[in-house]
Amino acid sequence: VIEDEVSQQTMYQYMLRDDYLIDIAPDAKTAIEFIRSHTYDAILSDIYLPDMNGLELRKTLLQNELADLVPFVFLTGSESDEIIKKAHDLSIDDYIRKPVAKDSLLRVIDRLIGRSQSLKKRLLGQILGDVTSALQPTISEDTTHWRLLSANRNTGAGGGDILLAHHIDNVLYIIVGDIMGHDVSAKFYAHAYTGYLRGLLCSMSNETSPATLMHKMSEAVISDQLLQQTLLTCCVLRLEKSSLSLCSAGHPGALVITAEGDLQRVENDGMLPGLIPDIEYTDTHINLRNGERLAIFT
8 A cells, every 4th residue: 555644554554454464655666665575466556645646656667567467546535537537547457536435445455356366367277278288298109119108197287297208219218207396386397397308308319328318407407597496306218129228316216017016116316407516327227027017107
């Protein structure tokens, strides 16, 4: 709430304190400082302020993209039609004349915040739908002599699992990864990582070992500010006609499932990619007997 009169500040605090957390700014300069350093759900501003009027403040916020999408309401005692027109020309959400009644003020704020949250939810849902679709796991068995099966479970908006498969001549590389966290940001980081990993795979030859691929990934993470913002556990597999090797970095251990249904953990524990420079990784070669399977999971 941007208001210079102390009595009005006290009144707004009294009206809103039971429903909202409120910051009071006595002038436009203070308001801009608050808005630069905090995230607000709504902004209520008087038009007549001591240093800069509310119309100029609104223009400044729009021009600098400061909270330009946050619901904005003018509170004023002005009866001027010209002032009202200028206010609405600045893409405000509402205009309330003083004196302000508590019930009316709360209804306006509830309505604007509810609509803002609904629009954000819808937009985020559309974006997440596109991201989720792009992250859907697909594995083709073309040019391999292995029987492959992938399965996944939809856990809602969040989650950062990665499954990539890439053929280089007669060799198949599979990357299974998991971004730390279960919120929406994990899914966006997974999308960023996936794009990077696809590019990395396309730059490799069919002689590249899983350990070499993991090392290149780790070095790239160190030099990339975006990828440094989160942690990834990862397992890289390399499949040829009659051989299989893997390398793991902080990822749950792969399991060999015997023909009798027993489980045998594959020992290969490397450090998380990007923690320190020049991490060395090692390959583990696996020989599966008839009827045995290998399970990789997040």
